[in-house]
Amino acid sequence: MDVSTATTDALVGYTYSQVDDPFLRVQNSFVEPQELNMRPRTYYYLHSTSQPKVFGEYKAPPQTQLTQLGDIIIRKNGGNPLKRFPSDLLGKYRPLEVLGEGGFAEVYKVVRKNDGKIVAIKVPRINQGTSKLFIKEVSIWLHLNHPNIVRLYDADILPIPHLEMEYVEGVKINGKIVRNLDEYPKPMREDIALKIIKGIAEGLKHAHSRGIYHLDLKPLNILLTRDLTPKITDWGLAKIAVRTFSGSISGYTPLYAAPEQLAPSKYGGVDERTDVWQIGVIFYELLTGKLPFDGYTYEEIRGKIVDEGYNFKPPSTFSPKLAKYNKIFEKLLAKKKENRYQTIPEFLTDLKELEINKLKTTLSKRALRH
Numbered sequence: 001m002d003v004s005t006a007t008t009d010a011l012v013g014y015t016y017s018q019v020d021d022p023f024l025r026v027q028n029s030f031v032e033p034q035e036l037n038m039r040p041r042t043y044y045y046l047h048s049t050s051q052p053k054v055f056g057e058y059k060a061p062p063q064t065q066l067t068q069l070g071d072i073i074i075r076k077n078g079g080n081p082l083k084r085f086p087s088d089l090l091g092k093y094r095p096l097e098v099l100g101e102g103g104f105a106e107v108y109k110v111v112r113k114n115d116g117k118i119v120a121i122k123v124p125r126i127n128q129g130t131s132k133l134f135i136k137e138v139s140i141w142l143h144l145n146h147p148n149i150v151r152l153y154d155a156d157i158l159p160i161p162h163l164e165m166e167y168v169e170g171v172k173i174n175g176k177i178v179r180n181l182d183e184y185p186k187p188m189r190e191d192i193a194l195k196i197i198k199g200i201a202e203g204l205k206h207a208h209s210r211g212i213y214h215l216d217l218k219p220l221n222i223l224l225t226r227d228l229t230p231k232i233t234d235w236g237l238a239k240i241a242v243r244t245f246s247g248s249i250s251g252y253t254p255l256y257a258a259p260e261q262l263a264p265s266k267y268g269g270v271d272e273r274t275d276v277w278q279i280g281v282i283f284y285e286l287l288t289g290k291l292p293f294d295g296y297t298y299e300e301i302r303g304k305i306v307d308e309g310y311n312f313k314p315p316s317t318f319s320p321k322l323a324k325y326n327k328i329f330e331k332l333l334a335k336k337k338e339n340r341y342q343t344i345p346e347f348l349t350d351l352k353e354l355e356i357n358k359l360k361t362t363l364s365k366r367a368l369r370h
Contacts, residue, residue: 082108086123088159093121099179109167119153122163134161137236140212148203150223150233168223168231181230181282182219187289190321192228197283198351199230204279205344207235208272215270217278218256219285254301255291256281259335263306273337276347280332287325288318292333308335324354 085095085108093110096118100107105124112119126134134157141152151166170179178184181196188196200222207214214221214235223231258277260267284292292312295301304310312333315322328350334340341347 086160086162089121089123089162093119112164118167120165120167122165124161124163126161138163141235143210144207144212144235146203146206147229148199148231149206149235150231152235165233166231168233169226171224171226171228179223180220181222181224181286184219184224186285187318188286190287193283193286194351194355195228196222196224196230197279197286198348200232200279200282201344201348201351203230203232204272204275205348207232208275208344213270213272214275214278215261216256217275217282219282222282254298254305255294257305259306260337262302266306267335268337271337272344273340273342276332276341276344279344279347280329283332284312284315284329287322288315290318292329306335324358328354 082095082098084106092113093108094113095108095110097109098106099109099120105122108121108123110119110121111117124134135155138152138155142155145151150168152163153166154164156162168179170177171184172178173185187193200217204214204217212235214232216234217232221232221234223233225231254262256278258267258270258274260270260274264270281292284290290313293301293304293310295304312329314326315329316326328347331339331341331350332347341350
């Protein structure tokens with residue numbers, strides 16, 4: 001965008017499609033200046049709730065209309081993004097690459113100077129009032145050690161709040177490095193979708209066995225290795241984002257939010273079954289290339305998710321080959337928690353039975369040929 005200032009009128013249906021320095025600064029009288037990563041092929045719109053005026057980021061279909069918010073100021077940051085690497089951390093790390101930057105945090109690929117190991121550094125923008133919460137919430141991540149969970153090596157608020165974590169290299173698809181599941185082309189092959197979703201489920205199973213729930217599962221929080229091993233990241237950060245911005249930025253992505261996150265008075269509080277719902281939304285998207293509950297506005301998306309009478313299209317609608325998953329999604333995406341899979345192992349058991357039945361069918365067909 002080549003203008004230094006704009007109103008929301010200028011942002012209606014706006015898609016940032018370039019890849020050079022895609023960082024914009026957004027400011028209004030209610031929100032401190034925040035850098036918003038305008039990712040390619042992602043539609044952005046501003047919304048207001050019962051809270052003071054706010055801004056947010058959502059994936060949405062084409063022709064999305066922005067809810068009017070009043071004037072905001074947008075300016076493009078110039079120069080090398082690496083120059084924004086915090087000077088306070090230069091004693092410990094040598095920055096190599098900007099991996100991501102958004103309203104809540106910056107992520108860098110760096111070399112750890114004391115041993116030369118390549119790691120990733122996430123620098124969240126938190127205020128003084130949430131620094132203690134930062135340590136409390138993120139400390140649970142330090143106790144998670146599993147192949148399908150991004151390893152957190154260290155978390156500190158000095159000299160500035162930062163996380164030191166495992167660097168996940170990504171996978172090359174069509175000549176481009178894809179670092180997370182959000183960037184991976186969809187729908188994907190059934191075998192690849194199963195490999196990825198089972199890996200995510202195994203990571204959740206490990207966390208749930210320790211009483212830890214993610215509650216903000218979405219493709220952007222699933223990193224990929226070169227052999228397509230999925231690794232869940234950003235444990236505990238959703239709650240910090242909410243506190244940091246005083247409720248002005250949602251701590252979850254509405255497109256992947258469970259009914260109990262959007263209407264707790266009706267559906268109760270969050271628990272491990274919230275993660276079951278969110279892995280269900282991801283799995284649905286991997287197989288069909290669509291989201292089970294989408295829309296053109298936040299209100300429309302929320303309405304579909306919390307309305308008991310609104311049902312998603314079964315996967316078989318998109319392909320007869322996916323009919324075998326219909327019943328699984330009925331349990332993954334049940335509006336009421338008591339009708340969902342109660343645990344991740346229950347879900348994995350049904351997936352395993354599906355695969356066994358598929359193998360039996362294949363062997364039976366081969367026997368008939370001979």
